[in-house]
Each structure stands twice: as structure tokens, then as C-alpha cells.
Amino acid sequence: MGPVVPTEFTPWLSLFGGVLIGLSAVMVMGLFGKIAGITGITKGLTTAIPGTGGPNDRGWRLSFLIGLVAAPLVVLLTTGAFPQQSVPTNVWGMALAGLLVGFGTSLGAGCTSGHGVCGLARLSPRSAAAVAVFLVAAVLATTLVRHVI
Amino acid sequence: MRNFLGFAAGLVFGIGLIISGMTDPAKVLNFLDILGPWDPSLAFVMGGASVTAFIGYRLIWRRERPVMGSQFDLPDSTAIDAPLLTGAAIFGMGWGLGGFCPGPAWTSLLIGSSGILIFLPAMLVGIVLAGFAKSSSSFASKGA
Numbered sequence: 001m002g003p004v005v006p007t008e009f010t011p012w013l014s015l016f017g018g019v020l021i022g023l024s025a026v027m028v029m030g031l032f033g034k035i036a037g038i039t040g041i042t043k044g045l046t047t048a049i050p051g052t053g054g055p056n057d058r059g060w061r062l063s064f065l066i067g068l069v070a071a072p073l074v075v076l077l078t079t080g081a082f083p084q085q086s087v088p089t090n091v092w093g094m095a096l097a098g099l100l101v102g103f104g105t106s107l108g109a110g111c112t113s114g115h116g117v118c119g120l121a122r123l124s125p126r127s128a129a130a131v132a133v134f135l136v137a138a139v140l141a142t143t144l145v146r147h148v149i
Numbered sequence: 150m151r152n153f154l155g156f157a158a159g160l161v162f163g164i165g166l167i168i169s170g171m172t173d174p175a176k177v178l179n180f181l182d183i184l185g186p187w188d189p190s191l192a193f194v195m196g197g198a199s200v201t202a203f204i205g206y207r208l209i210w211r212r213e214r215p216v217m218g219s220q221f222d223l224p225d226s227t228a229i230d231a232p233l234l235t236g237a238a239i240f241g242m243g244w245g246l247g248g249f250c251p252g253p254a255w256t257s258l259l260i261g262s263s264g265i266l267i268f269l270p271a272m273l274v275g276i277v278l279a280g281f282a283k284s285s286s287s288f289a290s291k292g293a
Contacts, residue, residue: 001246005175007188017169018194022201024162029206031154033215033222036162038252043276060155060217067159068255074160075167083167085257086175087264088247097247098254098268100239102275105251107282108236109224112250113162115237116195121202122223129229130237137241142181145246 001088001145025118032060037114039105041065104134151217163256169194172256174248174264181245236279243275 028036044061075083088094105111108130110119115134119127170176170190179188214220244250247268249257254272257265 004179004182004185006186007170007173007176007179007190009188010170010190011193014169014190014193015197017165017167017171018197019201020161020165020168021194021198022165022205024158024165025198025202026205026209027154027158027161029202029215029221030209030212031158031216031218033218033220035222035224036158038250038255042251042255042273060151063152063155064159064162065255067156067161068163068166068252069159069258070156071160071163071167071256072172072259074164082260083172085173085260085262087257087262088174088178089264091263091267094247094264094267095271097243097249098271099275099278100243100246101250101254101268102243102272102277103279103282104236104238104240104243104275106236106276106279108233108240109226111240111252112195112244113252117198117202120195120199121206123203124224124227126224126227126229126233130233133234133237134241134244137238138181138245139183141242141245142178143184143245146178146182147184 001090001093002086004146005086021113021117022121025113025121028060028064029118034060035114035118036064037110037118038068039109039111039114043106108134154217162252165198166253166256169197171250172253172260177244177248177250177253 025036028034041061041064044058072082110130115127115130120131166172171194176188176190179186180191210221249268251272254265254269258269
């Protein structure tokens with residue numbers, strides 16, 4: 001998938017970013033009474049899929065998504081540069097990864113935000129099971145790609 | 150107002166993802182690579198986010214209803230079933246392969262790397278395919 005890029009351990013920045021993510025989840029619950037799950041919010045766009053919320057949901061979901069997409073522009077305006085990223089460059093690998101993430105989160109009804117942040121905050125055993133499984137699967141996949149293949 | 154507040158919540162979420170390091174696949178993959186150059190930062194993201202939401206939810210739930218809605222709409226499913234576990238396993242494999250989960254994928258779109266321009270459309274295709282798989286069988290899971 002590309003070279004291994006070393007990264008620095010950033011406990012405070014990561015904790016602060018995490019708190020902001022949590023605050024956003026609290027905003028969504030307080031304002032709209034909903035779980036801030038990006039899987040559900042993304043599915044709301046693909047309206048062909050039944051059971052993804054009524055027209056009342058579509059409005060805030062779309063504007064939430066626009067905010068999510070616009071976030072790096074805030075960083076660009078304040079620091080003069082986009083945030084740093086090292087994205088894998090393997091075309092087929094990234095296509096497969098995208099397919100798996102879309103299919104899996106849709107089937108399992110949640111991802112790192114819905115099951116992870118919101119589900120754990122609700123102390124949902126169902127979400128805790130999902131988090132345990134996707135963490136183990138992700139560690140296995142990364143380990144396989146980096147150390148075995 | 151509804152749209153503006155939705156936008157604001159999304160912006161806060163995205164900025165949180167960026168500051169935390171979740172939008173850098175190198176950081177995500179190094180978190181998952183426990184045999185390699187392990188970077189435990191992302192545990193702090195998950196910890197900070199879920200503890201904040203845990204406290205915030207309980208303050209919010211003292212209200213009778215959300216500010217812009219008639220009721221709190223929480224997932225009622227508690228089943229730990231095959232679709233949940235299969236879906237989580239498939240998602241985890243994709244996350245460990247590409248280093249993106251859905252939120253950071255959206256937040257990375259405008260940064261415009263070649264990887265995200267492949268990953269994001271493929272993710273949407275995956276969602277649509279899962280929709281077909283669900284509607285053609287009872288193999289589906291409801292609600293986070």
C-alpha cells in the first residue's frame with residue numbers, strides 16, 4: 001500500500017481533537033436528538049436505500065456532511081496550508097479498502113463514530129461488540145499487509 | 150437555522166478529526182500496527198470523544214426533547230447478530246488496509262490526494278451494494 005511513514009505520538013492533540021468530536025456528537029443529540037454516526041449520515045445521501053430516515057433528517061445530515069467536508073478549509077485559512085496527510089497510493093488497494101469500508105459499515109450499521117464514539121457513550125453492548133470486532137479486524141489487516149505479505 | 154447548526158456540528162467534528170490526527174492514514178495505520186512503529190495516539194481520540202459524549206449525553210437527556218426535534222431517537226436494536234459482526238469485520242479490514250474510516254474520508258476529500266479520490270467513490274459504491282444485499286435478503290442490521 002506504500003511506504004511506512006513514521007508518526008509522532010500526540011496524546012494531547014489527539015485528546016483535544018477527540019473532545020471536539022465528542023462535543024459535536026453532543027450537539028447532534030441536543031439539537032436533533034440523533035446519533036452522530038457518519039455511516040448513517042452518509043447513507044442519508046444515498047436516498048435509494050430504504051429506512052435511512054425521513055425528509056426531516058435529510059436536511060441536517062446534508063449540512064453536517066458539508067461541514068465535515070469543509071473542515072480542512074478552516075485549517076487552510078488559519079494556517080495557510082491543508083493538514084498533513086500520507087495517504088496510501090496503491091490504486092487497487094484503496095479501491096478495495098473503500099468498498100470494504102462502505103459495505104461493512106452499511107451492513108453493520110455503524111463505524112468508528114456511530115458504534116465507537118456514540119455507541120460507547122451510550123454503553124451499548126451491541127456497539128461495544130462491533131468496536132471490538134472492527135478493531136481486531138483492522139489490526140489483523142494492517143499486520144497482514146505490513147508484516148506478512 | 151437547522152441547516153446552519155447541522156453545518157456547525159459537522160465542522161466541529163471535522164476539525165476534531167484533523168486536530169486529533171484521524172485524517173492522516175499514516176497515523177491510523179501506525180496505531181493499528183502494533184508490531185511496527187506503534188503510535189497509540191488514536192486511543193486518546195476515542196477516549197476523549199466517548200467520555201465527552203458520555204457526559205454530554207447525560208446532561209442533554211435531562212431535557213424532555215432535543216432543541217429542534219420532537220424526541221430523542223436512539224437505536225433500539227440490542228441484538229449482537231451476524232450482520233453486525235460480519236459488517237464490523239469487513240469494515241475493520243478496509244480500515245486497516247486504507248487507513249480511512251467514513252468521517253475522515255469525507256474530511257480528506259478537499260485535500261485531494263489520489264488515494265482519497267479512489268477510496269471515497271469506492272466507499273459509496275460499497276454502501277449501495279450493501280443496500281442491495283440487504284434488500285435481497287434478511288441479512289441486515291439496524292441502528293448503531
